[in-house]
Structures are given as structure tokens and as C-alpha cells.
Amino acid sequence: MRRRTVRFSGIINDIPLNYKFLLIFVIGVLLPIIVINLMFMDRMSNLITEREEQNLQISLERARKDIHNFIDGGVAVSHALNTDKTLYEMLERRYESPITFYDTFDEQLRHRVNSYIPVNSQILRIRVYTDNTTIVPGSSYYNLSNKVKSSEWYKLWKQSSDKVVVGAYTETRISDMAVTSPYLSVMEQLDSFDGLNTYEKLARIDLDLDKIYDVIVRERDYLTLYLVDKHNRIIVSADKTLSGGAQQAYPVFELPQEADSDVHVVSIGTASYVKGWKLIGVPQGTRLSKATRDMQMFVFMLAAGMALFASGFIYMMLRSYNYRVKRLSRHMHKVTNEKFDLIRMDEGRDEIGGLIQSFNMMTARMNSLINNVYKLEIQKKSLEMEQVRAELNVLQSQMNPHFLFNTLNAILVVCTKNNYTDVTDIIKSLSKLLRRLLSWKEDLVTVQEELRFLEMYLKIEKFRFRDKFEYELDIDPQALQYKIPKMSIQPLVENACKHGLQAVEGLGTVQISVKFIEGRLGVTVEDNGIGMTEEKLAEITQAMSSENMTGSSIGIRNVFRRLELYYDDQVKFSIMSEWNEGTRVSFEIPMKLMEQSKEGLS
Structure with a gap:
């Protein structure tokens, strides 16, 4: 039995190393990689990624359409007010007294503006501003006072060259002046009728940000959404702390460090009033991660079964040269410590056996060369290095910076005693400069x-x-x-x-x-x-x-x-x-x- 084991090991040792590596690669490595990667990893990963990508695109487009419809609804109401001739006539009239205005208000103006709100739930309020001072401010009609003209929303509209402006800003609440709230408004100048332009008229339609917030929160299982304006400011996000308000300003969008690099960006619309407005979606990653983990677990179970089969075959092949390679490695390590011991064992007739024989010949020759030539050469080089080091020491000793510093200090003392202030400062600077150059x-x-x-x-x-x-x-x-x-x-x-x-x-x-x-x-x-x-x-x-x-x-x-x-x-x-x-x-x-x-x- 003992002889059979030795004979089997000898046969394996006689197999050329190229064939051993080929068998190990085909049976132990290539077959599992082909079966696992081609049949499962590649196909299932692509399917999962494509499915989740479609879901993300659907979620992003759904949110974009809803937000675009909210803004377009506000713009449509603004256009309706801009073409209301009766509204123009009431705003152009000079009222003799507040009572006269209230009569007109009850008859014509009370429900003329607010009637659009019930059918446009995204509109929070509608205000019309005019510089007709006979109109009593209140309800939906206000004067264009200096306070209004100094407000952030009016400046935003004034700076724009577009007829219709959609802008985000912050403003103090009327009910509580100490609280600042974010607003998103549609602003349009009422100037459609040439004969009714005596007074400046401006419509401001405030959109309900909570409606947009609900749309963004609705999609957070797929994406973390950010509504960003043309200045890259976050107007609305799932995190309300990033949407103006108490911060007094809208923060600039920055990609979170933990976010995936695959960020989805889509324009809100093509109209001029939403030019530059974007909806940015950062994938959550949890859905894709869960699906990927399930797939990986399945692949792992399959790979484990194949690995057991491959391991048994690889073990038989590796056992034939593992011991000899370790012996060779240990002796090569000894060579680094100048120990040139020969490997005494049955090398075999394959490539490893030939390598061991070559190693024994090499170590014998190296031992002879080191003893007869290399050590003498090292001694010669060491002597030359000592000579160079000695010459450097002599050169360094010839340049003594202390003499220079002592001389400068002596000059400095003389200048200080004679109140040569300018010279004293220069010598100090020169001394510091030289010390830095020498160190x-x-x-x-x-x-x-x-x-x-x-x-x-x-x-x-x-x-x-x-x-x-x-x-x-x-x-x-x-x-x-x-x-x-x-x-x-x-x-x-x-x-x-x-x-x-x-x-x-x-x-x-x-x-x-x-x-x-x-x-x-x-x-x-x-x-x-x-x-x-x-x-x-x-x-x-x-x-x-x-x-x-x-x-x-x-x-x-x-x-x-x-x-x-x-x-x-x-x-x-x-x-x-x-x-x-x-x-x-x-x-x-x-x-x-x-x-x-x-x-x-x-």
C-alpha cells in the first residue's frame, strides 16, 4: 500500500507543469467562472438593473409631469387675469372714496380673482397689485407701495426680462412677522389692453409648496427628489430643512457624499418661465441592493456546490508540487540571508524538479562567487564610500555658518547702539533669511x-x-x-x-x-x-x-x-x-x- 502511494505521487510529479496548470485552470477555475458568471451573474444583474432603471425613469417623469402641471396651472390663471378686460376697467377707475370702492368690490371684484382657486388646488392665493392709490388694499388687491417694491419677489420680477416669471423667494408671514416662509409664485404684468395702461398692474399667484412636497415624498421609495431652480437652489425636497424658510435662503444643491454616482436630471419644461428649472433624482439604492443580494445568495449557493467539486480535483493536482515549492521557497529565503544550503530531496522529472536542480547548481556557484569575488568587491566599495564621506566632512568643515552669524550679530549690536533702525531691521531680515537657507x-x-x-x-x-x-x-x-x-x-x-x-x-x-x-x-x-x-x-x-x-x-x-x-x-x-x-x-x-x-x- 505504501509503494502504491509513492508510485502515484511519482506519476503526478512527472506530469509537466504546463499540463498541471492547464487542468487546474480548466476544471478548477474556468468552468465555475463560465457557469456562474455567464448563466446567472451577467443575465440576472442586467435584468435587475434594467427593471430598476425603468422604475426610476417612470418615477422621475411622473413627478416632473405633476410639478409641471402645477406651474402651468398657475400660469394659465395668470393669463386669464391678463385677458380680463373688466378687471382692467375696475383697476383703472379712480374711486372718490373707500365706500365707492367697496361698492365696486362687492359687485365686480370680490370673487373675480379667487374664483380660480377652487378649480386649481395647487394655488395658495392670488394677489393683484396696482399703483392706483384710490383702491383700498385688502382681500386680493394691494397697492404697489414702496414696501412692496422693496420686497424680494418684486425685485425678482423686476430683474427678469420675461413677461411671465416663476420665482422662488422667502417672505415674512403676515400673521407672524417673526417667521420667514418660502414661496413659489407666478408673476405677470397685466398690460394686454393698450387703452387701459394708466396704472401699473401686476398679478402674483402663490403656488402651494406642500402640494409639490407631497409629489416628491410620494416618490421617495425610488428616488430622493430635489426641485432645483435655474440658480441651482433647492426649492423643494423631501427634507424640508433644505427648502428655505428658517434658513433665510434656499441652499445650493450639492450631491450627497453617500449618493450613487448615477444621478438622474430632467428639465421641468421647455417654456421660458421654467427655463433652467430641473428635477434631480438621487437613487435610494435600497431596492436594487435587496434584489442584488437575493441574486447573489442564489449564485453563492450554486458556486459553493461547484467549489466543492473543483476543490477536490485541485487538491490532487496541487499536492504534487505544493511541498516541493514550499521547500524551494524556504531555501530561496535563506539565500537572502547568505545561507546557501542545497535542497536534498527527490526532485521529480517535471518543471519543478528541473527548477530545484537548477537552484542547487546556482546556489553552489553563488557561494563560490561570494566567497572569492563579491566580498572583496564589497570591501573595496566600502573603502571608497568612507573616502567620499571623509572628503565631504572636510568640505563641510570649511564652511562654518556660525562665523557669518556671529559677524552679523556684531554688526547688529553696533547698529542698535547707534539707532540705525533701518539697518538693524535689514540685518535681522538677512540673518533670518540666511538661517532658513542653511537649514x-x-x-x-x-x-x-x-x-x-x-x-x-x-x-x-x-x-x-x-x-x-x-x-x-x-x-x-x-x-x-x-x-x-x-x-x-x-x-x-x-x-x-x-x-x-x-x-x-x-x-x-x-x-x-x-x-x-x-x-x-x-x-x-x-x-x-x-x-x-x-x-x-x-x-x-x-x-x-x-x-x-x-x-x-x-x-x-x-x-x-x-x-x-x-x-x-x-x-x-x-x-x-x-x-x-x-x-x-x-x-x-x-x-x-x-x-x-x-x-x-x-
């Missing part, structure tokens, strides 16, 4: 730290040029916490002072700005110096991409190359200059590639 600890620093260093340099230049030099900083405070390569702004400013302003007879100005520009951090250095000719500008641009480190554009080239290396050639770097008008150097870094300082701004 290059990190390659990336915050914009705030870079600007501190820049201001020290600018103070020195200001002392140098006196009244002929001014500088301006325009910095976005939000940018101070982002990190940029060290010394990426100062060389640009130094070039502006050195090459741009020295030859200027009048006042030289350098402007430095750091701002956000469309998802990028933009840094700009601009001067009003002598500028450059087109030939000089082309020469500098060519030198920036050259490997030659000589010339007068080393500073700009170093900044450009470091930005390219740090941000994978995704930085926009530009130089613009005109002769006798100045130079503008700028670069923009994608914010997604930048780091932020974890420490607070100081």
Missing part, C-alpha cells in the same frame, strides 16, 4: 511659511531700492495651509527685482498673488519693469527645458524643473512679457496633488 529640513513648506521668507527678502530689496520700489501681496487666506516646494516663489521675485526693476527710472512695483483658479492653486509674480523682447523670452523658455545649468535663467529653470518633478508634469507654467511694459510669471498646481498642513494657521 533645508523639508522640501515642502506651507504657502504661509514661503511668504514669510519672501517678505524678509522683499524688505531687503525695499531697503536697497528705497522709494523706487514697492511690492503688493494679494493672498487668499484659504491657500496658506497648502504646501508647495520650498523656494518656489522667491527666485521669481528676485528675477523681477534684478532684471526687471533695476533699469526702471520711475517707481518699480512687484505684485505677488496666490489664489485658487478652477481647482488649481495659482501663483503669479508680476512687475512693471523693462520687460523682455520676443527673442529674449524665447531664449528663456527654451532654457527652461534644457539640461544646461548655465546662463541667467537658472532660478526660473530650477523652479520650473522642481515643480515638474513634484507634480508629474501637471503644472501650468507661463511667462508673458512685453518690452518696456513688464513681465508676468505664473504657475498653477492641481489641488488634488497638493498636501495640506495639519497645523493651524498662525
Whole structure:
């Protein structure tokens, strides 16, 4: 029995490794993937997704139609009022007294406007405004007073060039002036009859937002709906806290972080008064998730049965080489620790056996090479490294920055005693500048730290040029916490002072700005110096991409190359200059590639 087991293992070991992998792949991997994925996963996933997508489209279209009908109903009432000639005549009449107006009101005006509300349940109220001061305000008729003209809804209508305006706004309640409520109104100027235009007349029809809210809530099993105006403000949503009111303003729509990326957007209508209005639907995901989980459970049960069958077959194939591969792996790991032990076992005649034989030959040769050649070479390299390290120490010892700082401190004491205030400040700035240059600890620093260093340099230049030099900083405070390569702004400013302003007879100005520009951090250095000719500008641009480190554009080239290396050639770097008008150097870094300082701004 023992001999039969050894013989069976030997036969398996003699099978070429390619055939073993082929059998493992076909029977143990390919067959289950084909059966499970082709028969169930692909077909059922597509069916479930298509069904839910249809349900979402139906839900979104149903809600859109209802909301569109609500708004169109209000517009239809507005048009009806605009063509009511009797209403025009009553509003154009001058009334001698309130009693005269009340008589006309009882006869003609009392139910003329409100009669539209019972048949249009989405209308909350209808108001007609006029600057005819003989009309007593109340019921549905109001004067166009200064208070009305200063209201948000009137300004909204006034700013629009359309004849009919549908607008959302907030307004204090008449019953409680301390409470602000959201409104959605249809506004139209009543000017259809040429002979009846003595007074300005305006119709305002307030729609019931609760009706629209009910439509949106009705569909929340499928979608989280948002009614958004042309300014991308949320007018109505299932969450009432996102619809104006107590917030004093309608919030701007932002896609929730937990929402699925498949957001459905549909326009409310094509009319001019709803142009830009959208209904946005964010899928809930629960229905699709449940259906997918049920399908996955079914597939899992099927896959489990197939896996049991495949596992038994794969085990037989893997058992023949698993032990030998592990032995080979352990001995290869020993090689990394300079232990070159041979593998002593029955290798077999397949590819793994040949690999073990080759490994034994390789380890024997490596052991001989390391003992006779490699160790001697390592000793030689170590000696050379020690010599280089010693030379570096000698060079570093020749440059002792303490002597420079002590000299500056001595000058500073003399200037302080003699009240040389300007010189004292400049020496302090120069000392800080030199310390920063000599202590290059990190390659990336915050914009705030870079600007501190820049201001020290600018103070020195200001002392140098006196009244002929001014500088301006325009910095976005939000940018101070982002990190940029060290010394990426100062060389640009130094070039502006050195090459741009020295030859200027009048006042030289350098402007430095750091701002956000469309998802990028933009840094700009601009001067009003002598500028450059087109030939000089082309020469500098060519030198920036050259490997030659000589010339007068080393500073700009170093900044450009470091930005390219740090941000994978995704930085926009530009130089613009005109002769006798100045130079503008700028670069923009994608914010997604930048780091932020974890420490607070100081």
C-alpha cells in the first residue's frame, strides 16, 4: 500500500507543469467562472438593473409631469387675469372714496380673482397689485407701495426680462412677522389692453409648496427628489430643512457624499418661465441592493456546490508540487540571508524538479562567487564610500555658518547702539533669511511659511531700492495651509527685482498673488519693469527645458524643473512679457496633488 502511494505521487510529479496548470485552470477555475458568471451573474444583474432603471425613469417623469402641471396651472390663471378686460376697467377707475370702492368690490371684484382657486388646488392665493392709490388694499388687491417694491419677489420680477416669471423667494408671514416662509409664485404684468395702461398692474399667484412636497415624498421609495431652480437652489425636497424658510435662503444643491454616482436630471419644461428649472433624482439604492443580494445568495449557493467539486480535483493536482515549492521557497529565503544550503530531496522529472536542480547548481556557484569575488568587491566599495564621506566632512568643515552669524550679530549690536533702525531691521531680515537657507529640513513648506521668507527678502530689496520700489501681496487666506516646494516663489521675485526693476527710472512695483483658479492653486509674480523682447523670452523658455545649468535663467529653470518633478508634469507654467511694459510669471498646481498642513494657521 505504501509503494502504491509513492508510485502515484511519482506519476503526478512527472506530469509537466504546463499540463498541471492547464487542468487546474480548466476544471478548477474556468468552468465555475463560465457557469456562474455567464448563466446567472451577467443575465440576472442586467435584468435587475434594467427593471430598476425603468422604475426610476417612470418615477422621475411622473413627478416632473405633476410639478409641471402645477406651474402651468398657475400660469394659465395668470393669463386669464391678463385677458380680463373688466378687471382692467375696475383697476383703472379712480374711486372718490373707500365706500365707492367697496361698492365696486362687492359687485365686480370680490370673487373675480379667487374664483380660480377652487378649480386649481395647487394655488395658495392670488394677489393683484396696482399703483392706483384710490383702491383700498385688502382681500386680493394691494397697492404697489414702496414696501412692496422693496420686497424680494418684486425685485425678482423686476430683474427678469420675461413677461411671465416663476420665482422662488422667502417672505415674512403676515400673521407672524417673526417667521420667514418660502414661496413659489407666478408673476405677470397685466398690460394686454393698450387703452387701459394708466396704472401699473401686476398679478402674483402663490403656488402651494406642500402640494409639490407631497409629489416628491410620494416618490421617495425610488428616488430622493430635489426641485432645483435655474440658480441651482433647492426649492423643494423631501427634507424640508433644505427648502428655505428658517434658513433665510434656499441652499445650493450639492450631491450627497453617500449618493450613487448615477444621478438622474430632467428639465421641468421647455417654456421660458421654467427655463433652467430641473428635477434631480438621487437613487435610494435600497431596492436594487435587496434584489442584488437575493441574486447573489442564489449564485453563492450554486458556486459553493461547484467549489466543492473543483476543490477536490485541485487538491490532487496541487499536492504534487505544493511541498516541493514550499521547500524551494524556504531555501530561496535563506539565500537572502547568505545561507546557501542545497535542497536534498527527490526532485521529480517535471518543471519543478528541473527548477530545484537548477537552484542547487546556482546556489553552489553563488557561494563560490561570494566567497572569492563579491566580498572583496564589497570591501573595496566600502573603502571608497568612507573616502567620499571623509572628503565631504572636510568640505563641510570649511564652511562654518556660525562665523557669518556671529559677524552679523556684531554688526547688529553696533547698529542698535547707534539707532540705525533701518539697518538693524535689514540685518535681522538677512540673518533670518540666511538661517532658513542653511537649514533645508523639508522640501515642502506651507504657502504661509514661503511668504514669510519672501517678505524678509522683499524688505531687503525695499531697503536697497528705497522709494523706487514697492511690492503688493494679494493672498487668499484659504491657500496658506497648502504646501508647495520650498523656494518656489522667491527666485521669481528676485528675477523681477534684478532684471526687471533695476533699469526702471520711475517707481518699480512687484505684485505677488496666490489664489485658487478652477481647482488649481495659482501663483503669479508680476512687475512693471523693462520687460523682455520676443527673442529674449524665447531664449528663456527654451532654457527652461534644457539640461544646461548655465546662463541667467537658472532660478526660473530650477523652479520650473522642481515643480515638474513634484507634480508629474501637471503644472501650468507661463511667462508673458512685453518690452518696456513688464513681465508676468505664473504657475498653477492641481489641488488634488497638493498636501495640506495639519497645523493651524498662525
